[in-house]
Amino acid sequence: MVKRILKFLLLTVVSLLIIILAFYAFVSWDFAQRANQSYSYEAHAPEVVYDSTNLVLGKHLAIIKGCTDCHGQDLGGKVMIDDPALGRLVPSNLTRGEGGIGAQYSLQDWVRALRHGVGPDQKPLLFMPAHETANMTDRDMSALLAYCTQVAAVDQQLPQLEIRPIGKLLNFFGKMHMFPVEMIDHDFLPPADMDKSVSPAFGEYLAVSCTGCHYSNFKGGSPQIPNSPPVADITSSGNLARWSERDFIQALRTGQTPEGKHMQNEFMPWQMTKEFTDEELKSLYIFLKNQP
Known part of the structure; x- marks a missing residue:
């Protein structure tokens, strides 16, 4: 009788492990499919003026939009989280320094990243909250681009971003959004400017x-x-x-x-x-x- 019970328990545990592994295999496959999805969006960069007014506004926007909070005060990037189960989240070095993307990004690349959450390779930018910048006015986008594209170069090589099992599971269940590209209305036409008085x-x-x-x-x-x-x-x-x-x-x-x-x-x-x-x-x- 005891042997039967033990055999039953063993079969139950093995079956559960198989189910869990099969489910995670599906989650991992789903993540890979979404991460490798190609997106093609036209990026109409607004006119960028590098005057003092635009640069001051751009720096202000970089702060209140959270750019400096994630990428560092100098926009040189940093390791935000490195957890063995969750993953390694690494906001990029945005500058023109060694290890930075600034020298490789055209204005159109910047706009695709900020308005659509897509990189120059047409793949999703993981964990980049483009849904928070997609609806910016052209005036604000111009100022933010002016500031980010002229900020002082920072030489900093960063490790690769890596999403590990818990991160993939949280993303699958909608608890941690790794693909902001999927959250954006890509047909939205941003206004040229807006009234910034109290309202x-x-x-x-x-x-x-x-x-x-x-x-x-x-x-x-x-x-x-x-x-x-x-x-x-x-x-x-x-x-x-x-x-x-x-x-x-x-x-x-x-x-x-x-x-x-x-x-x-x-x-x-x-x-x-x-x-x-x-x-x-x-x-x-x-x-x-x-x-x-």
């Missing part, structure tokens, strides 16, 4: 940068990166129900919430949001406060 419309334009963590409905929930705290609801059903505009601005400028909590920058990048102008923060508050 809900300007706030909505800015809030796309919040969707990477807080999701498209801004309700937050489970984090996209394992071992991170839950993501806050930043709509009227969350803290904004109690926060005044002044509270909101103080939290995003200092990292201190009205409740006395200090936000850790690695989970809520207030060192980035503190660079928003008053008009930008007020517009963002109005927009988020009006979300149900």
Whole structure:
């Protein structure tokens, strides 16, 4: 009797292992298929003017859009995460220095990357949040391109990006988006410019940068990166129900919430949001406060 039970348990364990391995083999195949998919998009680069006004705006956008948060203050790239199970996430060296992509990228390549999430080889740029820059106005895109293409060269060779088993599984279940190219409306025609005075419309334009963590409905929930705290609801059903505009601005400028909590920058990048102008923060508050 005992031998039968042990035999049954052994067969059950073996069967489960076979099922798990077969499922992971499918997940890995699916990831490879999507990673090697070719995309062909025309990239219409706006006129890029390298004057002081454009460069100042471009630097500001590089900060508030998270470029410097991921690629480093000098845009020289860095290893963001190197986890044996999740993977090695390595935002590129964007400069013209050794190991950088700046010398190889044309303006059209930059636009394809920022508007479509696709590299010069027509393959998806993994984990590059192009869905947050795809809808930028031509005016802002021009300024960002001006800044990024003239930034000082940084000589830095970085290791290859690598997505490991847990990363592939999280991507498969929609918990970690490795293919932003699949999230973009590639037929969208960006406006030439927009009114940047305080308004809900300007706030909505800015809030796309919040969707990477807080999701498209801004309700937050489970984090996209394992071992991170839950993501806050930043709509009227969350803290904004109690926060005044002044509270909101103080939290995003200092990292201190009205409740006395200090936000850790690695989970809520207030060192980035503190660079928003008053008009930008007020517009963002109005927009988020009006979300149900």
